[in-house]
Amino acid sequence: MTVDFATLLAILAMAAATVFTRVSGLALVRHVSLEGSRRQAIESIPPAVLMAVVAPTAFATGIAETIACAVTAFAALRLPMLVSVALGVACVAILRALGL
Amino acid sequence: MTNNIKLQDFLGGVRAISPLIAAVVPIGLVFGAVAATKGLTPAETGLMSALVFAGGSxxxxxxxxxxxxxxxxxGFAALLVNIRHVLMSASLGTKMAGFSPRSRYLSMLFLADEIWAMAEFRAKMARLTPAWFAGLVAPFYLAWVVSGVAGTALGAFLGDPVVLGLDFAFPAVFIVLVMGFWKGAETGAVLLASAAASVATQHFVPGVWYIAAGAVAGxxxxxxxxxxxxEEATP
Known part of the structure; x- marks a missing residue:
């Protein structure tokens, strides 16, 4: 149960960077009025960020991942979140076992 | 607000985040196991998970x-990986009318992808409250720190999560959430631009620039x- 000094310093640097990114967005919107196209841009952030995170998995990783993403998306139209996610995970595990 | 309503709100947040806890525990275990191979002690892993609390970085x-x-x-890598938090925090910040200025900043310190996504989703249907947000954060934070420490201690005893498909749990959650943000053709344009820019950037630029590129394109x-x-509206 020891903590190395260089490791501690690295952890603190990571923490400082993360705190900075987390509060700076909040600080930005406090000083900007939110009308018209600005409001629209801010409202588009959730789908834009989520899509940017998953797109390489969905379209550029492998057949198994692409199919599993499609299955998950289709399931999400009708089924609750946990069921859709479980279906996606099962789907990717089976397809990888098949060698896709 | 009475304490009873606050408790109800808190428990509502706990309920909302619970499926994601089932998904984060295996990832935390894997993170801990990887950290052990790099020579980190359980104390160091715990400290990192507690202070940084951002899986990707x-x-x-x-x-x-x-x-x-x-x-x-x-430190620089963490800044780059988490640059998306600036957008996420700006977006969520506009939905925190029910928070005091101090609790806004305090809540934002716990902004992780999953917490942010659930909070955004909630804000579409109801007023976001500090108690509900705390209900998201408390169990998720605990699960992340404890599973990381456990993973370091267990180390190589853990199986390969890729074989089990568990690495797919987070993309799957994000896909479900993307489907929930659909509002019509405008959303389609945002998703298309984001996906194209993200895939292209990931292909040509090393590192994690693809998230920022996709987000900005969207x-x-x-x-x-x-x-x-x-323009159409004003002839």
């Missing part, structure tokens, strides 16, 4: 970890379709 840090650790390297698409609409 922690995995990247393990990728580039050296002995002794380079605070410049991992944002531009939203502004472009928005201004075209405004």
């Amino acid at each position: 922690q995995f990247v840090a393990m990728d580039i970890w050296t002995h002794p650790a380079s605070w410049v390297g991992v 944002l531009f698409a939203a502004v472009a379709t928005g201004s075209r609409k405004a």
Whole structure:
């Protein structure tokens, strides 16, 4: 149960960077009025960020991942979140076992 | 607000985040196991998970970890990986009317992808409250820190999560959430721009620039379709 000094310093640097990114967005919107196209841009952030995170998995990783993403998306139209996610995970595990 | 309503709200947040806890525990275990292979002690892993609390940047840090650790390297990597938090915090910040200025900043310190996504989703249907947000954060934070420490202690005893498909749990959650943000053709333009920019950037640029590139492309698409609409409305 020891903590190395260089490791501690690295952890603190990571923490400082993360705190900075987390509060700076909040600080930005406090000083900007939110009308018209600005409001629209801010409202588009959730789908834009989520899509940017998953797109390489969905379209550029492998057949198994692409199919599993499609299955998950289709399931999400009708089924609750946990069921859709479980279906996606099962789907990717089976397809990888098949060698896709 | 009475304490009873606050408790109800808190428990509502706990309920909302519970499926994601089932998904984060295996990832935390894997993170801990990877950290152990890089020579981190359980105390160091716990400290990192507790203070940084951002899975993506922690995995990247393990990728580039050296002995002794380079605070410049991992600090800059964390900044780059988490630059998306600026957008996420700006977006969520506009939905925190029910928070005092102090609790806004305090809540924002716990902004992780999953917490942010659930909070955004909630804000579409109901007023976001500090108690509900705390209900998201408390169990998720605990699960992340404890599973990381456990993973370091267990180390190589853990199986390969890729074989079990568990690495797919988070993309799957994000896909379900994307489907929930669908509002019509404008959303389609945002998603298309974001996906194209993200895949192209990931292909040509090493590192994690693809998230920022996709997000910004989606944002531009939203502004472009928005201004075209405004022109149509004013002949």
